[in-house]
Amino acid sequence: MRCSHLLALLLFCISSAHGTSAAAESNEQPAINTTESLPADHSEGAQHRRIVIAPSLISIPIAERLQSLRDREDNLTVWPEESAVGVNPREIFDRVDKAFETFSRDNDTKEAAAGEAADAAAQVTASLIEEPVSDPLDDALLLPHPEALDYVFLEARNAFSQGRLSDLEEILPLLSGHELSAYPELWRLILLLKQAPDDPAVNLEFERFLALHRNEYIAENALHEYLKIEAERLSAESFTKLYSQLVWNQDDPDLRAWNAIHRLQSAAGKKAREEELRAAKLLYRDSGSLAKESYQRLGDAIAREDRSWLWTRVVVLLQKSGGGKEIKRVLAELPRPELPASIRELHEILDRPNAWLRRQKKLERVPARLAVFASLRLSRTDPAAAARLAEAAVDPKAGSFWKSLVWSRIGFTAMSRLDPRALSWFARAGSDLSRMPYAVSSPEQLKAWRARAELRAGNWYSLSKAIDGMNEASRSEEVWTYWKGRSYAARGLNDLARTEYEKIANRITFYGKLSADALGRPYAFSHPPKEMPKASEIAQWGNNPSIRRAEVLYRMQLYREGHREWNWAMRGISPYESIALAAYARQERLVHRMINTSMKSGTELVVVEQRFPRPHAELIERVSRAQELPASWVYGLIRQESRFIPAVSSSVGARGLMQLMPGTASWTARQLGIEHYDEGRNLTELEMNLVLGSAYLHMLYADSGESFILATAAYNAGPRRARIWRNTLSDAMEAAVFIETIPYFETREYVKNVLANMQTYSMLTGEPIKNFTSFLGKVTPSLVEAKDLP
Template sequence: MSKRLTRVYRVVAAFLTAASLVACTTTGAASHFRHARLERHTAIPQTPDEIFVALRNAALDNDAARAAELASQLPNYPIPSYVEYFQIRPQMFDSQGKALVDAPDDVIRAFLSKYRGRAIADRLRNDWLLVLGKRHDWKTFDAQYAKFVLNDDTQVKCYALMSRASRGEQVGVLARDLLVHPRYFGEGCVDMINMLAQMKQLTPDDVWFQIRQAYESNYVTLGKQIADALGDQRPDDALLDMAANRPTQLLARGIQDTDASRQLALLAITRMARNSPALASASLGEISAYLSPQERQAGWGEIGYQAALELDPQALDWYRRSGDVRLSFPAQQWKVRAALRAGDWTAVRSAIEQLAPELRGDSVWIYWYGRALSATGQPEAARKQFERISNQYNFYGQLALEALGGKITIPPRTTVTPAEVDAMRNVPGFLRAEKLYALNLRLEGNREWNWELRRMDDSQLLAAAEYAKSIELYDRAVNTADRTRTEQDFTLRYLMPFRSAMERNAAAVDLDPAWAYGLIRQESRFIINASSTVGASGLMQLMPGTARLVARKIGIDYNPSAIHDINTNLLLGTNYLSMIYNQFDGSAVLASAGYNAGPRRPLNWRATLTRPVEGAIFAETIPFNETRIYVENVLSNTTYYAALISGKPQSLKARLGTVFPQ
């Protein structure tokens, strides 16, 4: 490395010391976890229900001694399978959630036999598969994996590939296809990467890609664990930490002519791009001569991705320099979005054609591919793309239908008989779910409810949804009706409970009730006492500070304990939505985004515009995944609610409108 280049990085490193990246650590999370455990144990449970909830919390904390003590106090509890499960589970995992290889197999087998066919048995089998996989007991693992119904755990899937590899199968391609979401890797997938690397089924380049993918998403500890698969070629932790936290300092050391040195430099570029794509671009330009063509392309892809998340207009130019190099799933999709933002339909088409097959089949990319084909002079090919999804009742299906010249209408309603509804009252899983919902244990309740829906036909699903509505489990009514394929009842899919209160509050602030309903359906699914992890509450999921602010603005006394009161929540929520709508000059896209992410963020996103863009493109390029999905779902919901309320065809595209620069 030249002296001049070394000096450049030393100067930059000194200049950016205060802005250096911070690695993820587990210390804060562990401290919070311990604090949460202490809080759970401060209240002494008295009633059987309180003891049961305390038992469940002990099981989540993997506190086997306390779970056993609490379970002994519930000899005749109405859902004994859960009492037993919550006693067994903490014997399978340690306090950090890692599987214990000495879990009690005989106890587990007895439970699975006793509760065969139930949701809770499948849940325990999922847990046991993690133990068996860590133990590398492939004979038992394979026997149990064949019985695992949901098969929705990435770690378990990684262990399943390890089992196949242990029998001599080549599973490297399947592993690469599976390893796309680092947040779900856990012990199982790290173990698989190590095993397949040792067997030469994953190359060092594959391992480095996974390290970079983890660091790209800020899973630094995971990245270091994956690095163990490099064996003798693994850089020491000091160098990995330097690349992650002090990338300019790492580059200032110079680049040696070794794979590890070049890959560390690329990792440093990846991390630098999270903080400053422009600096990463300048840095990659300086070191490009030391990298292979593929490594340079990977670096430009990382820079393009981080720039796209910042809505930087240079993002597409950086992406272009990445060619067709392998990128993470998020980076691939943001390449399309960067092209959409730039209005370059040729680049949109090219980027979609480069997507992984698993992504290209998503309705989002089918729709935008159709748009790209239409914009580049291929109307018949575009029509075929739109026809693929125009019968889907979602945001992109609606847009595709409109692209074909249609309007959004409500499909014919299929009704069910009272006898069909009444038959749902004695479904065992529903009865268990109702008990769990009464204790506000929605995770467990949803598992029981959804388990019973697996084999239902459309008529049965509608009967189950109608039953849920009759007992005011409105979220289950909506979610259950959403599952039907050919028979529909949109009065269940798009319920309108509390209608008089809603229409009264919406009318008072001249707010479209369809929009308010569309928002509530997305926010809380009509769960009155819904509470989010960040403190939002009630039907319209108001934050405490927002509720106080709105109450003060409209001149009412506000008691925080009233946030779950239907009338109070609707009063404050509709007023807040109206305020945001007026702030954004009547843009439903900006206002919906502001309701979810706070008003300042949509203002910032709008400020990056250099030209007017259609609302669908603005929504598609919202850089927060949660907010992007939220806006699309809210406005899709709103369009159906408007069709139900008015009885007239609607246009989602018209609601999306155009977003103009500030």
Template sequence: MLHRKNTKLINKLSTALFLAAITLSAPSHSKPVKNTSSPKKVVPAADLSAEDKLFVELREAAKVNDVAKTRTLGSKLESHDLSDYVLYYQIKPQIYDKGAQARVDSSADAAVEAFLKVNAGSAIADRLRNDWLLVLGKRKDWANFDREYVQFVLNDDTQVKCYAIQSRQAKGEDSKQLGHELKNILLDAQYFGEACPEAAQGIYRAGGLSKQEVAAMGRIALENNYEGLAKKFGVDDPIADTVKKARTDPAQAFREFEKKEWRTGRENTAAAWGVIGQFLAKKLDRNAIKAYRLQHEAGHHQLLSPESQEWKVRTALREGDWRLVKESIEGMSPAIRKRDPAWTYWYGRAQKELGDEALAKETFQALIEQFNFYGQLAREDLGMKIHVPKRVIPDESLVKQMSENKGFARAVRFYDMGLRFEGNREWNWELRTLSDKQLIAAAEHAKRIGLYDRAVNTADRTKAEHDFGLRYPTPFKESLSPIANSIGLDSNWAYGLIRQESRFIMAAKSSVGASGLMQVMPSTAKYVAKKIGMTNFKVSELDDMKTNLTLGSNYLNMVLQDLDGSFALASAAYNAGPSRPKLWREKLPRTVEGAIFAETIPFNETRGYVKNVLANASYYTALSSSKSPSLKQKLGMVSPKASVLSELP
């Protein structure tokens, strides 16, 4: 490709600078720590060229920051067509240690600067700039940090944002404003790093945050079992022991705190009951509502973590306490309330249940043009049909342009090597500035070359013009339809599930061993095969598309029958196993709408899964027939019922 040819010579010069900049021997490090944000290990496919196999090996060495190995492998790949990645994989281990921490003593400055200059505007340059900003922030080199930060396109790293806060504070910006921004940044503990506690400490010392606010930030980390990180906030949390106890034994924490609540200040009492309520709610313990009502009486909602605030609403929903639902959402931090349409929808429902029809309608109106679970529910609450917008037909001249796009071709190059993480990075990079019509054309191009997941992902990004046939494609219909029809399975529901499970990637593999379009586990496959008479089934056959669809569809139908025809329970069972939704149903305090059951599923992944699968199914129904789908009807009602042991895996 033209871009590769133009940069190959310059990348060789960058390699020379890099080799001159690095030290001859790597320092000793502790045992490598797995970086959970990195893609899983890739084993080179047998049909790759020898050079591409070396490239995959280089990538794996770079993931664990093996300086010596990346240098050796990189020297053999200077003529590789992905020479910028070859160089990136050699530079990265020089700026991270084997514990995946940015190295203040990195000696790769010249190599980084040369790489960023040569590869300006590329996805991999933005990735390296992200890495480099972590080094510069750790060094407190604010002049160079600021220079690079304004060029960081994606700006999606929480640690980098926290270093940016530190840089602004060093320049004397208003501490109150910085404290407000920091609180909005730290909504998700899993992305915390040392930069964020440092920023909080600095702003606290300058009077921009109160001691209670800093303690609340550390509490978010502690709730997520990041004790070391929580301590780095540098403020003693009077309820830290209660938080630890609630995380491991919320029932015991409830009993213990009831005895000592009177000795605790009002703010800390509110925070403690909020944490206890959260962890009781995740266990579906009936005392969760009592804990949250005690918290509500004490006030100080702003000191609750995002998880505690959200589970307060979910707990009130399970109990049917609509006033508490309404007041809890009103007490949410604005940033938490805005990031999920759930809270807009349930606020409207609370208004409706409390008799304020006018305000309820006004609230629902804010959601009806959102193409998601809550947009569908809001439309039904307003007596409107779930609809598919008018199709914008892909422009053939634009489709041709997309087929010639070097970035998309580069992504396909990665897909061909089995490197989907890098392929998605390159593909998504090209989408950043596209108009709706261009996105539809890019999605059509993806569909034509069999990249259905990219077609879905790309078409999903349009704002005003849409092609739902690309958002909700039906590949392999000639195989799925006969299977579904033969067992009476709703094929639209099956498609909704496949879209969520694999995005139509036939070779999809999960970290726990599920595979194929319907992500069937080997043990499940063996069970279903035996039940339906596939006597000679071998697990290796799961990679066959028709076999995967046959076993997955039959299992989906089995869990539906086992769970009394409830699509909400069966969708949950397909993701989490049949025993869990049975237990969740058994612990319901009353009969609830399927939407409330879905909202209060204690597993984050399964909760999102059920909502997405059933919303997908509605759009597939709307696309495939003149029948108007009803999400509420599909969700049904879910009643408490004693669990019956099932043989289903």
């Protein structure tokens, strides 16, 4: 029987890849074309297919790249695919002045930083070509050679993601002996189940698959996917039984919603139904996924049990989205007498709140419930307008709970914009939010931002009271433990302050370091076990099936899937065992896993070399010196950005070791005069990414007045946002306060982590930051004109 076109193509790739394996064994770099295809099959219904073999799977050592330059007659005529950094250093020197001539004409001082960055990039490029770096961990950041079936597996994955069931079934026999053969088998079952969710045969196949792979991560994955597809069709008893078997995925938003629906519908007895109804309302209130169908169904199920909750549902939705189809759909379910105004007027408030407000000639005449509705809608986009309405119509007419809710939402939005009026608006909120707990979306978030408003204003007693109002889980977080201690110390209650600092001073974290400073103690550093793991204890991890599968996935750059397999192997391990597994990761040059695995040992056992590695030390330090940046800062940033994975990409498109956005990288390359820069090929190159990232960081550092805090924030959130946050200052502000009140959660945590990493790395690089608090210092208002940086 003639082999299909796709199967023949894959077999061709396998035979080609086997040839490259021999080359790899003889220490020669395998030459793999970026595309291979067979002649088109002109038979009826056949389609010409092409398999793309990503060149990024092929690792070329730095020394080999540089040697190729020396072998040329003119080693300064550099081809981008062969050079260490894809640039011609002589060309950069010739072009730097020209590249910045127009850019600098308007304001020489303003653009000096960019010029310096270009010069430094050229110099380090030339030095790398003339004197290549050699480091014991050189290969730790390079990708391993692919194996023959890797290409077949990746094609199977593509077929699954594109819903090509017949192609996937053709590929399956080729992967029968592969370490990851269960994955395409599961993908086939998922596609079959989506096509025929009621087919008993497919459901039976799923049951057999789960039984065959019991206690493996693939079974957890399979059960998770099965429940997402079949949640609505399963009986409450069947769903609950299967859901209880999940180890990791019970917090999946969709499954949590369906679990609440099934439990609510199957609860027996009045007391049980009341308990499930309370749990369902809290889940709905705190979810960030209310527009998803599963939460629409949950909301409808709650409403069938408690019709009086419908208005509360509208209030929750207003806090979550501020408008949209879901609020309008729910409003249509409310009896007309229960609405505060006509459907038409409510829709206008949702769609055009400011236009509606301008039409109100006398705000004091707006009915209380309508004023609450409109104020909540306005609070998300125009807190000042919401405040005018609330003062005129909510305060005089609405109850204390509604006043607290409206003013808390106004204060929250204002504080997220660092509006100085936020504190006074929070002050008007009072403390009656607990009266209607199901109507307050994310109450702990509101309390945290109220505390930040007090912190930014320096109101230490009020800050302490705000922290006391949080629940126990929030109060025990590092951030509020430290600021509770500071609030005590500011009032002279030093013993109470010391008690708070003692709780976290032994941690290698941002607030752990600040607490150590407050106590006058050395920073937490390395606390290894009395005896490090033996070779046999390390080597045994190579026999763990999940670890083996993870390594194969990493070889194919499937990091997310690899992390799940690796973490599955870590379930329930002791701190000592995590150090042994981290040592195995180091042995296998999996730097990213070494860091994360070692962190599982907690605060009592710390092997600092595992948590804060320095692969390619000489290269990174040379690039850092060229840009006059502390190597500890560059290390700290890379550790946070990519965990030293050169080829990793973020969900928003940032790529490479220093996680540069493609647009920013291209802009920086142009400013540096890099003529042959190619985003698709060069951005994730180790050296190119380091040169571009460090040069851009240098520009941000100069643009921020040499502030590590502002430059780090700008690297994550962009220089425009960092400038906006800085421009809210009228006086110098303690850096820790400035950082804690950064409006973006991701950037706030990023800055803390990078700077804490920097301090730890400074102790490893021989230039220690001796006092972290003094190093952070203060953030001052900007005194110079903003520069045009991406």
